[in-house]
Amino acid sequence: MDHDDFRKLGHELVDWIAAYREGIEGYPVMSPVKPGDIRKAFAAAPPRRPEGLADIARELDAKVLPGITHWNHPSFFAYFPSNTSYASILADLVAAGLGAQGMSWQTSPAATEVEEVVMEWLRQMLGLSPAFTGVIHDTASTATLCALLCARERASGYGQNRGGLQGTATKLMVYASDQGHSSIEKAALLAGFGKVHLRLIETDADHALRLDLLNAAIQEDIALGRRPCAVVAAIGTTGTTALDPLKGIAELAAKYRFWLHVDAALAGTAMVLPECRWMWEGVEAADSVVLNPHKWMGTGFDLSAYFVRDPQHLIRVMSTNPSYLRTAQDDEVKNLRDWGIPLGRRFRALKLWFLLKDLGVEGLQARLRRDLANAQWLREQVDEAPDWERLAPVPLQTVCLRHMPKTMKDEPLLRAHNLAIAERVNNGGRAYLTPSVLKGRQMLRVSIGAEGTERRHVEALWKLLNEAAGR
């Protein structure tokens, strides 16, 4: 492909994307294809001869679009908002065009330094103190794994440089609530702690970790000769955006010297609003914090922000320094390969720069406040409707509800009834939400915050839910 072909195809695909976004409300939110449908549209073997890309827009229409679930649809209420703003798309285009690889400072100083700039901006925007330093990871799952690895190495005095976990006498313990994200258990298992050394603490009526039970578990483990190594506190659990009692956990951390990791993957974005910061009071005592600008904030996936109090410790755990990676500037600069698991690094910082430049902090704040207000509106409808039950507080943008006709008291029946509602809504194509189970109760989880979601979309969802419930 020569430069002019690229110009022509590039313009065509930019227009294709704009047309897709402009018409996005015309698509069913959740892809209606059946397993195998997309695969069948492709040849079984790779093309031998060059085909060129002249027909790629038509191929995308025919072979790919039917298999897309439209995360940027204004009626996407499933999982979490994963906004890919226009600004972010442009940044990804530029990052790909530059093809820079930022594993070391020298391999593209701009990739490292723009990341330093935007992580510093983000720190200020969240109201975190300068004690924190940020670095971009791919996902919160990876960041949480890094946090538990750092916890393990601090507790063991860098045991990885000796016998690793295979050399330890004292068992290291990890704690989180039973509403914590699945990535916490995954991280604890991958880091080698073992399932019996992970304790998932019960939660209260609001689905937040019970501090008394955490305290009791720690006491019990210490009495058994085990060592509390890390607590992962969720600010905004995945299920219901419950807020673990961070301040109390921080006091325990000060007393027992375990690693405190704050998982604010979704909710961290809300801290751009000063009025939300009470939700993570105590965060300044954390050793590490993760939040995903690629969720509600508007930078396309993947861009997870990992903030740490002690970058030197992170580097000591993650660093490798073979001769082929050493450069003349190593003593003066950050080599971000030493701040996470992968060696190579894309130029993801551009996405946050473009987004913030385009929107400004005030523009972002206005959008977040709109979403919070939309969630409160839906909460009010649920609370006022006699046949609907709300299953959790709504501090943020997620509303957890179920339909509960007066005549239906049996949990299995309620479960089937609400799953049927979800199926009707999702298969209808006009909205998409996540059915999930909360402490044995089948709920419908409505996560608000796609960039295009206005009040009218939430109103339409409420109407759909009621229709699907047979009202």
Add this chain to the structure above:
Amino acid sequence: MDHDDFRKLGHELVDWIAAYREGIEGYPVMSPVKPGDIRKAFAAAPPRRPEGLADIARELDAKVLPGITHWNHPSFFAYFPSNTSYASILADLVAAGLGAQGMSWQTSPAATEVEEVVMEWLRQMLGLSPAFTGVIHDTASTATLCALLCARERASGYGQNRGGLQGTATKLMVYASDQGHSSIEKAALLAGFGKVHLRLIETDADHALRLDLLNAAIQEDIALGRRPCAVVAAIGTTGTTALDPLKGIAELAAKYRFWLHVDAALAGTAMVLPECRWMWEGVEAADSVVLNPHKWMGTGFDLSAYFVRDPQHLIRVMSTNPSYLRTAQDDEVKNLRDWGIPLGRRFRALKLWFLLKDLGVEGLQARLRRDLANAQWLREQVDEAPDWERLAPVPLQTVCLRHMPKTMKDEPLLRAHNLAIAERVNNGGRAYLTPSVLKGRQMLRVSIGAEGTERRHVEALWKLLNEAAGR
């Protein structure tokens, strides 16, 4: 930003990228900026008000381009080729525009199924048997970590579901050559094995792992009651593209039942050429293989291909199955979140599809053969020049050399002399290579294979090297 703004800016940035690529030879290959230069060009705080992106191309010119080391420059000979072809840039643009998140099949069936298609194509292209199934990871570092985690869990009978490594009596051992990539040590340490349970085996005169010493180490460990858990064989070491004796290692694997992971991060791409496949004879016995299409092949970073023989084992190690991630199709489809560490997944498969459609397998083969021939040309020049020494065989596209004037026999002097040559070449801006140390000898490492690199660029490099050496 509205749809028309996006169209306008999108076209402008496509043109900006084309102009950048068209004029890429005009830039110094290695960025000449000093630490802090880029950071200083940005405000200390994020923009409060929306600024829009109307001036973004000018901002990129002024603030970012000076800090780019140009990986796609035809005279980029450092590290490894990291080609971001035009086809791949277009695919990244489309992936960003769709904003699809492929953690589960249902969250965008096309993201999962196109990945299945292109991994199957790639398997065929590499001459791997259908016993292997491929999945996209971000980097070889992460894939190698997954391999060692899978090795750990197979050897321990899924110990992660019990006490993890904290519950083991028998010490699990990992082996690689002392020329293996730094990510192997990093992975072994992060997986909790501990440095004393990692043995880096000495290499032969060609810098390949010595099978006799590996065998002896295994015997010794077994005699001490330890258990051989995994061997990482390098097909193409990072330093010199040395080829570990895979067939012999595979025989040991059959005997001692350790996990055999093949790290072919760079060299794997060469297996698209049938005439190169002798280099990894024995690969069919591997439990896992990693190669990076984001290196020499031409898909932009990141796209690492991880092939495994037993996907069910990988899933069992990596899977989490909370209720909010369950979908109706779970029994019929792949949910690729369970095939690696991160939960969320970008639509990276588009890059490989676009690239292969554009080039065809034959187009790719022609480019790879061109690069191999260029490396042989440079090898010949080095071999014929009395003052230059070649430090390793050249099976692929990397040439390791040093300047050794007859009057200079002292290693410290040779080291300073060759470092000075690298500095002159790299700071001169007309080419970029990696100085590295090989078994105590300072070498200049020339890695050939940027998409734009023709014979004339290699000839120019040879001239530059000779000028820098003072000939």
